[in-house]
Amino acid sequence: MRFLATCNPGTEDIVASEVSWEVSGSRVEWIREGAGRLVFSASGDERLVLEQILGLRSIHSAVLLLAEAEVSRGRGGLREAWRAAYESGIHSYIPYGASFAVRGVRIGEGHSYTSIELASTVGDAVQRAAEEGLGWRPQVRLNSPDVVVHAEVDDTTFRAGILVSGERSRHRRRYRVYDHPAALKASLAYSMLLLAGARDGDTILDPMCGGGTVAIEAALLFESSRIYCVELNRRHAAGARLNAESARVSSRVEVYWGDARSLEDLLGKDSVDRIVSNPPYGIRLGDPVDVRQLYREFMPSAAAVLRRGGTAAIITAETEALLDAARQSRLRLKTSRRVRHGDLWVDIVVLEKS
Ligand SMILES: C[S@@+](CC[C@H](N)C(=O)[O-])C[C@H]1O[C@@H](n2cnc3c(N)ncnc32)[C@H](O)[C@@H]1O
Numbered sequence: 001m002r003f004l005a006t007c008n009p010g011t012e013d014i015v016a017s018e019v020s021w022e023v024s025g026s027r028v029e030w031i032r033e034g035a036g037r038l039v040f041s042a043s044g045d046e047r048l049v050l051e052q053i054l055g056l057r058s059i060h061s062a063v064l065l066l067a068e069a070e071v072s073r074g075r076g077g078l079r080e081a082w083r084a085a086y087e088s089g090i091h092s093y094i095p096y097g098a099s100f101a102v103r104g105v106r107i108g109e110g111h112s113y114t115s116i117e118l119a120s121t122v123g124d125a126v127q128r129a130a131e132e133g134l135g136w137r138p139q140v141r142l143n144s145p146d147v148v149v150h151a152e153v154d155d156t157t158f159r160a161g162i163l164v165s166g167e168r169s170r171h172r173r174r175y176r177v178y179d180h181p182a183a184l185k186a187s188l189a190y191s192m193l194l195l196a197g198a199r200d201g202d203t204i205l206d207p208m209c210g211g212g213t214v215a216i217e218a219a220l221l222f223e224s225s226r227i228y229c230v231e232l233n234r235r236h237a238a239g240a241r242l243n244a245e246s247a248r249v250s251s252r253v254e255v256y257w258g259d260a261r262s263l264e265d266l267l268g269k270d271s272v273d274r275i276v277s278n279p280p281y282g283i284r285l286g287d288p289v290d291v292r293q294l295y296r297e298f299m300p301s302a303a304a305v306l307r308r309g310g311t312a313a314i315i316t317a318e319t320e321a322l323l324d325a326a327r328q329s330r331l332r333l334k335t336s337r338r339v340r341h342g343d344l345w346v347d348i349v350v351l352e353k354s
Contacts, residue, residue, distance in 0.1 A: 009036040010340055012032070013031070097136075098138060099146050100138050105118075105152040192276045208278065211239045212229050229253060232259055267305050303329040309353065315347070334351060
């Protein structure tokens with residue numbers, strides 16, 4: 001079995017690691033860095049593999065890959081995609097009497113067809129293959145279809161298969177009953193925890209926790225960690241508690257209504273192994289100067305509660321300001337990487353207390 005997985009752009013290598021740890025007999029075949037996609041194969045019991053894939057915390061979607069072919073960018077590409085879809089066996093995954101829809105995606109420039117044309121071409125091929133091979137014609141239903149077929153042209157590679165992860169992106173966790181207006185994708189929270197080097201047993205803190213995404217992901221990942229959340233806004237702090245209850249981890253996530261600029265008063269000096277956080281972005285605050293000020297006041301506070309050798313992974317659109325403030329607090333830059341967050345490319349900066 002082969003799968004196409006999508007994820008947050010910039011985290012493809014993290015997904016590749018999670019796949020290799022969690023999915024039986026898996027081998028990552030191809031990664032499209034910065035575009036949020038990779039292809040991997042897996043072997044073993046089909047149901048177990050699907051269960052393992054649905055348990056992945058870093059992916060956004062997964063497609064059972066049944067067709068892959070080179071196609072042209074010109075109109076002829078549609079004919080080639082039709083042929084590949086017709087021969088792929090996709091139709092045999094649509095149970096008798098069930099409806100289906102094809103979701104088309106085009107990646108790259110210069111195609112002389114649209115994603116809608118691609119979807120309707122693949123839909124036609126699937127119907128024709130079912131009629132000729134199985135003697136019935138599955139109906140297309142665009143809203144709430146029984147089976148969703150994913151079809152994409154990535155530059156000149158056509159890929160299609162069955163969406164096995166559902167249409168709701170996997171980063172939208174079911175536990176989120178309180179929606180923070182600037183919530184972090186749970187898949188990114190997971191990635192940041194790994195980049196911070198967090199391990200089971202660590203004491204982990206999100207000092208500007210909003211609705212608690214980082215803390216809840218940490219609690220779901222690490223059974224014996226102590227996890228703290230701090231949030232200045234009382235409503236968000238209450239929301240983080242609600243989310244933690246909904247995720248059934250409230251006994252292990254302690255939420256404080258407090259200030260990230262005075263963490264030592266709340267938690268004590270040298271008390272935390274990992275800080276993982278998504279402070280407000282300058283762009284969203286409306287004034288980058290505010291963010292600089294926040295970083296200048298937050299960094300000494302973070303450095304005070306971190307143990308020696310402890311790390312802080314911070315996602316920011318104001319990297320230079322963050323690094324300036326970190327230097328003043330004797331936190332040294334360990335690594336940094338670009339990831340896409342909503343419409344922005346931002347940095348996850350990992351700092352270490354030496
Ligand atoms: C981008 S949001 C965090 C969203 C969160 N990661 C989530 O997924 O819900 C930033 C949060 O930092 C909080 N904040 C801003 N300044 C703070 C401070 N000095 N101390 C604690 N929290 C603060 C804001 O109220 C806001 O909820």
